[in-house]
Amino acid sequence: MVKKEVADHLSGKRFLILTFLVVAACLASLYIAATNIRAAATGEDSGFVFLKLFTTAGSNLPFSFTSFISFLGPLIGLIMGFDAISGERDRGTLSHVLSQPIYRDALINGKFIAGVVVLAMVIFGLGFLTGGLGLIVFGVPPTLGELLRILAYLALSVIYISFWLALSLLFSVLFRQTTTSALAGVALWLFFSLFAVFLVGAITDALIPVTDSSNINQIMANARLYQGLSRLSPIALYDEATITLLNPSVRSLGLVMLDQLYGAIRAPLSFGQSLLLIWPHLAGLIAATLICFAAAYIIFMRQEIRA
Amino acid sequence: MAAAPRRIVVETENLTKCYGELIAVDSLNLQVEKGIIFGLLGPNGAGKTTTILMLLGLTEPTAGKALINGYDPTRHPLKVKAMVGYLPDNVGFYQDMTGLANLQYTAALNGLPPKVAETRIVNALEKVGLKEAATRKVSEYSRGMRQRLGIADLLVKDPPLIIMDEPTLGIDPEGVRELLDLIKSLARDDKRTIIISSHLLPQVQAICDQVGIFVKGRMIASGTIDQLGQQLLAGKQLKLELIAEPQDEALYHLCREFDGVIELKKDSQIITLTCAKDIRPLLAQKIVEAGYSLLHLHLRGFSLDDIYQQYFQQEEGAYVQNSAAQAKPSRAGTPLSGQ
Numbered sequence: 001m002v003k004k005e006v007a008d009h010l011s012g013k014r015f016l017i018l019t020f021l022v023v024a025a026c027l028a029s030l031y032i033a034a035t036n037i038r039a040a041a042t043g044e045d046s047g048f049v050f051l052k053l054f055t056t057a058g059s060n061l062p063f064s065f066t067s068f069i070s071f072l073g074p075l076i077g078l079i080m081g082f083d084a085i086s087g088e089r090d091r092g093t094l095s096h097v098l099s100q101p102i103y104r105d106a107l108i109n110g111k112f113i114a115g116v117v118v119l120a121m122v123i124f125g126l127g128f129l130t131g132g133l134g135l136i137v138f139g140v141p142p143t144l145g146e147l148l149r150i151l152a153y154l155a156l157s158v159i160y161i162s163f164w165l166a167l168s169l170l171f172s173v174l175f176r177q178t179t180t181s182a183l184a185g186v187a188l189w190l191f192f193s194l195f196a197v198f199l200v201g202a203i204t205d206a207l208i209p210v211t212d213s214s215n216i217n218q219i220m221a222n223a224r225l226y227q228g229l230s231r232l233s234p235i236a237l238y239d240e241a242t243i244t245l246l247n248p249s250v251r252s253l254g255l256v257m258l259d260q261l262y263g264a265i266r267a268p269l270s271f272g273q274s275l276l277l278i279w280p281h282l283a284g285l286i287a288a289t290l291i292c293f294a295a296a297y298i299i300f301m302r303q304e305i306r307a
Numbered sequence: 308m309a310a311a312p313r314r315i316v317v318e319t320e321n322l323t324k325c326y327g328e329l330i331a332v333d334s335l336n337l338q339v340e341k342g343i344i345f346g347l348l349g350p351n352g353a354g355k356t357t358t359i360l361m362l363l364g365l366t367e368p369t370a371g372k373a374l375i376n377g378y379d380p381t382r383h384p385l386k387v388k389a390m391v392g393y394l395p396d397n398v399g400f401y402q403d404m405t406g407l408a409n410l411q412y413t414a415a416l417n418g419l420p421p422k423v424a425e426t427r428i429v430n431a432l433e434k435v436g437l438k439e440a441a442t443r444k445v446s447e448y449s450r451g452m453r454q455r456l457g458i459a460d461l462l463v464k465d466p467p468l469i470i471m472d473e474p475t476l477g478i479d480p481e482g483v484r485e486l487l488d489l490i491k492s493l494a495r496d497d498k499r500t501i502i503i504s505s506h507l508l509p510q511v512q513a514i515c516d517q518v519g520i521f522v523k524g525r526m527i528a529s530g531t532i533d534q535l536g537q538q539l540l541a542g543k544q545l546k547l548e549l550i551a552e553p554q555d556e557a558l559y560h561l562c563r564e565f566d567g568v569i570e571l572k573k574d575s576q577i578i579t580l581t582c583a584k585d586i587r588p589l590l591a592q593k594i595v596e597a598g599y600s601l602l603h604l605h606l607r608g609f610s611l612d613d614i615y616q617q618y619f620q621q622e623e624g625a626y627v628q629n630s631a632a633q634a635k636p637s638r639a640g641t642p643l644s645g646q
Contacts, residue, residue: 004412004415011403088399091399091401091402092395092397092398092399093399093400093401094399095365095393095395095399096393096395096398096399096400096460097416098365098388099363099365099388099391099392099393100388100413100416100417100464101385101388101389101416101417101418102385102388102416103384103385104384302367304360304365304366304367305360305365305366306356306360306365306366
């Protein structure tokens with residue numbers, strides 16, 4: 001089952017278009033990085049040149065590899081999953097497949113696992129492609145720490161996009177119409193990536209208003225609430241985790257008071273410490289993915305399959 | 308036939324399915340014996356498809372249970388699905404795969420070893436006449452071909468029980484004939500049990516051993532077509548259609564005077580006799596003895612169409628009466644109620 005679904009994904013035109021889009025985005029980001037990396041590498045912290053390959057954005061084109069993945073990744077997940085179940089229902093193949101002696105969950109598991117496998121192939125492929133090209137262009141080999149960070153980042157991306165895949169799978173189970181399912185997915189994506197930021201700001205300011213004359217406690221409460229609310233969005237979680245992984249000088253994701261910084265030694269975190277910092281984010285993303293998938297699973301198991 | 312023990316393959320006990328307020332299937336008690344073709348008949352929305360879905364475990368019954376060879380589809384889905392082949396009215400195959408690839412996928416899902424699968428697929432394609440089209444994509448198939456691929460799919464799976472939902476819908480007459488022949492051979496040659504749902508009566512009559520008539524979620528009658536006809540026509544006057552040559556007054560006289568004939572009607576060629584009992588053997592003999600050549604003698608009222616219509620009218624009538632009875636109190640105050 002998984003084998004057939006993977007083959008389906010890989011042979012479809014949709015996949016070809018997607019891959020083309022993402023590869024183009026990657027090459028563009030590589031080009032941007034190539035033109036700007038000299039300035040970035042000679043800046044304040046000149047270590048970790050290889051990581052900058054993924055994070056450097058130009059001034060005229062504000063896109064790096066990471067921002068491309070963060071922005072387009074959800075779209076890949078949504079497109080791969082939005083018609084997983086409803087499409088089969090439309091074509092009448094669902095009742096046919098489910099009248100064969102397989103458990104009903106074999107189908108939905110197969111769809112999800114195949115999706116994750118394909119995603120992992122694409123993301124790791126792209127990551128290595130960018131890294132390899134960067135190696136050729138710049139000639140700066142990565143250190144072990146950098147390599148680990150990149151691998152962790154790619155794995156994180158797979159989990160993140162899997163969340164969107166699970167979400168679109170849920171929609172495809174819920175809605176009979178393929179188009180409704182696609183729209184619901186895209187709507188949620190737009191909401192999280194564009195409007196959620198405004199909404200979180202508005203809610204925070206309404207609950208804990210802050211003016212110039214507010215005392216420090218109020219400002220801190222405001223900032224904490226803002227961060228807490230925004231972390232409800234998987235996009236925010238992913239972005240924070242990405243920054244931490246690919247920028248070793250990020251030492252904390254919460255509020256830092258000036259007196260806490262006083263006397264601190266300016267040094268990058270080790271890979272293990274960075275990982276520790278984003279552990280909650282990782283757990284949150286995996287949990288969100290599993291919740292979406294579990295919901296899709298339960299609804300699907302109890303659903304009536306009409307021809 | 309009579310000596311063989313009669314094994315029940317499909318059995319339902321008070322099987323009920325509700326969609327909110329609507330009762331789609333209302334305490335259905337059904338028994339289907341091994342090796343017969345059973346027809347589920349009824350108008351659209353009578354609950355045929357819902358019944359089939361419950362038999363397959365594709366939807367859960369609200370109450371009651373179904374048993375396939377003693378297994379409950381909701382408790383033992385795999386055992387049931389392994390025993391049952393399902394052909395929906397618009398069978399879905401993967402459009403961008405070839406007919407052959409679709410069958411191979413089915414074989415893989417059924418866990419057939421590759422060797423067995425291959426021979427079965429080749430045989431099945433040959434039997435349904437799709438050998439040449441096997442390597443074409445399903446999206447290029449006509450509806451009839453798709454339906455035949457559906458049968459091939461069943462043959463690959465080779466289940467003892469086959470359930471078909473409106474198999475002949477939207478297929479041209481020639482295609483229907485071929486399809487029905489195929490279905491018949493599935494039952495006769497390989498001793499399979501087949502359940503067919505349909506609202507196309509003549510087709511069902513041609514191949515079914517037993518039928519169940521569905522109206523509004525209830526099975527209002529079941530049995531062989533002859534049984535149904537006898538039940539329905541018991542105590543009623545029979546109508547005989549007769550054509551004989553030469554048609555003259557002497558023939559009319561002979562018929563009128565025949566024992567048991569109540570009335571005679573002439574309708575161009577056909578003479579219709581109303582009689583109290585089945586007098587066909589004696590009448591035929593008499594007519595031939597009198598020097599006429601008998602061209603046609605038919606007892607009307609035994610076709611499924613007639614039976615179905617009778618039942619359906621009765622049921623509709625009962626329904627109208629019921630609703631009239633319910634409506635009565637509200638009408639009691641109107642001026643017309645006294646008349």
